[in-house]
Amino acid sequence: MILYLRLWFEFFKVGLFSVGGGLATLPFLSDMGQRTGWFSANDIADMIAVSESTPGPMGINMATYVGNKMAGILGGIVATLGEIAPAIILILIIARILKQFKEAKVVQNIFYGLRPASTGLIAAAGIGVAKIALLRLDLFHKTGAFMDLLNWKLVLLAAVIYITLVKFRKHPVLYIAAAAAVGIIFRL
Amino acid sequence: MEKNRHMPILLELYLLFAEIGGTTFGGGYAMLPILQRELVEKRHWTTEEDLMDYYAIGQCTPGIIAVNTATFIGNSKAGWLGGLVATLGVVSPSVVIITLITMFLTNFADLAVVKYAFDGIRAAVCVLILDAVIKLGKKSIKDKWCWIIFLAVLMVSLLTDVSPIWLVILSGVAGCLLKPVADRSADKKERISASGKVDGDATGGDAAGADRNSEKGGKA
Structure with missing residues (x-):
C-alpha cells in the first residue's frame, strides 16, 4: 500500500514539473531513479526504447513501465494515474478561464502570436524526428561523403508515403502500418 | 448540451481517444495528424485554430502534451467529465500494451523485427507531421x-x-x-x-x- 502511494506521489511530481511532454519527463525520471533506487540508468535506456517502440504518449508509457516493474499491473496503473492527475486538474482550470476571456482583445492578440509559434515548435519536433529517421549522421561523420548522409531507402519510402497521403487522404494509421510492413519486408 | 446525450458522447470520447492513443507513435506531436482528421475534418468538434491554441497551452503547462490536449478537447465537448474520460481514453492503450510487454517480452525493443518496423514507422511519422504542419501553417500564418x-x-x-x-x-x-x-x-x-x-x-x-x-x- 505504501509503495502504491509512493509511486502515485512520485509520478504526480513528474507530471507536475515536466513541461513540454515526451522526453521532458526524462530528467525527472533519472532523478527519481537516483533518489529511490527503483531503477538504474540502464533501466531508463530500456524504458525509452520500449516507450518509443510502442504506441501512445512516451511519458505515459514510461510511467506504466516503471510502475509495472516496481509493483506489477496495479503499480503501472497507479503510476500512470499519478502522472496525468496534475495535468487534468490544471487544464480543466485553464479551460474554464480561457472560455471566459476568449473574446477579450488581449487574449486574441496573444493567440495571434502563439499560433505561428506553436506551428514552429511542431515543425521543429517534426524535423527532429526526420533527423533520426532519415539521416545517418554517424556514418556521415565517419566517411564524410554526402551520399552517406541520407538513408536513401527511407527517404524514398517517405516520398512515396507523402505522395500517397496527399493523393488518397486515408487514415494516418494505414500509412504507419504500411510503413512498418515495408520496413520489415525490405529490412530498411 | 442535453443531459441524455451525455452517455453516448462520453463513450464516443473514450473510444476515440483510445483509438488515438493506440495508433500514435512518439507522443503528442505525432497525435496531431489524427486529431486533425478525426476532430476537425470528420466531426467538426473543433477548429485548426483551437487545436493550435491547445497545443500552445500544452507546451507551457505541466504534463504530457497528448494528455493536455485530450483534457482540453474532452472538456470543451462534454465538461470536466468529458476531459477526464478523453484523458483516460488516450492513456488506456499504453497501459494495456506496456503491461503486456513487461509481462511477456523482456527484450521487446531489441527484437530485429521491431527495429525494422520502426525504421519504416519513423519515416511515416515524419511525413505525417510535415503534412500536419502544412495544414496548421495555412491557418496560423x-x-x-x-x-x-x-x-x-x-x-x-x-x-x-x-x-x-x-x-x-x-x-x-x-x-x-x-x-x-x-x-x-x-x-x-x-x-x-x-x-x-x-x-x-x-x-x-x-x-x-x-x-x-x-x-x-x-x-x-
Whole structure:
C-alpha cells in the first residue's frame, strides 16, 4: 500500500514539473531513479526504447513501465494515474478561464502570436524526428561523403508515403502500418 | 448540451481517444495528424485554430502534451467529465500494451523485427507531421509578422536548447505588440479596396494584407 502511494506521489511530481511532454519527463525520471533506487540508468535506456517502440504518449508509457516493474499491473496503473492527475486538474482550470476571456482583445492578440509559434515548435519536433529517421549522421561523420548522409531507402519510402497521403487522404494509421510492413519486408 | 446525450458522447470520447492513443507513435506531436482528421475534418468538434491554441497551452503547462490536449478537447465537448474520460481514453492503450510487454517480452525493443518496423514507422511519422504542419501553417500564418514568429521559433528551437516555455511566452508578448500593427495595415488595405465588393475570401484578404505589410515594412 505504501509503495502504491509512493509511486502515485512520485509520478504526480513528474507530471507536475515536466513541461513540454515526451522526453521532458526524462530528467525527472533519472532523478527519481537516483533518489529511490527503483531503477538504474540502464533501466531508463530500456524504458525509452520500449516507450518509443510502442504506441501512445512516451511519458505515459514510461510511467506504466516503471510502475509495472516496481509493483506489477496495479503499480503501472497507479503510476500512470499519478502522472496525468496534475495535468487534468490544471487544464480543466485553464479551460474554464480561457472560455471566459476568449473574446477579450488581449487574449486574441496573444493567440495571434502563439499560433505561428506553436506551428514552429511542431515543425521543429517534426524535423527532429526526420533527423533520426532519415539521416545517418554517424556514418556521415565517419566517411564524410554526402551520399552517406541520407538513408536513401527511407527517404524514398517517405516520398512515396507523402505522395500517397496527399493523393488518397486515408487514415494516418494505414500509412504507419504500411510503413512498418515495408520496413520489415525490405529490412530498411 | 442535453443531459441524455451525455452517455453516448462520453463513450464516443473514450473510444476515440483510445483509438488515438493506440495508433500514435512518439507522443503528442505525432497525435496531431489524427486529431486533425478525426476532430476537425470528420466531426467538426473543433477548429485548426483551437487545436493550435491547445497545443500552445500544452507546451507551457505541466504534463504530457497528448494528455493536455485530450483534457482540453474532452472538456470543451462534454465538461470536466468529458476531459477526464478523453484523458483516460488516450492513456488506456499504453497501459494495456506496456503491461503486456513487461509481462511477456523482456527484450521487446531489441527484437530485429521491431527495429525494422520502426525504421519504416519513423519515416511515416515524419511525413505525417510535415503534412500536419502544412495544414496548421495555412491557418496560423496569416501575414508577414506571423511568418517572422514562425521562422524565429523554428530556428531557435532547432539550433538552441531554449525551453519551449520561453518561446511560447515570448511569442504571446510578440502577438500583443504586433497584432495592432497588423490590424492597422489590414484596415488601410480594406479602405483602399472598398469598391462595394465584400471581401468574402478570408485567405485572399489576408494575403493582400501581408503584401501591404511588407510594403510598409520596406518603407520603415
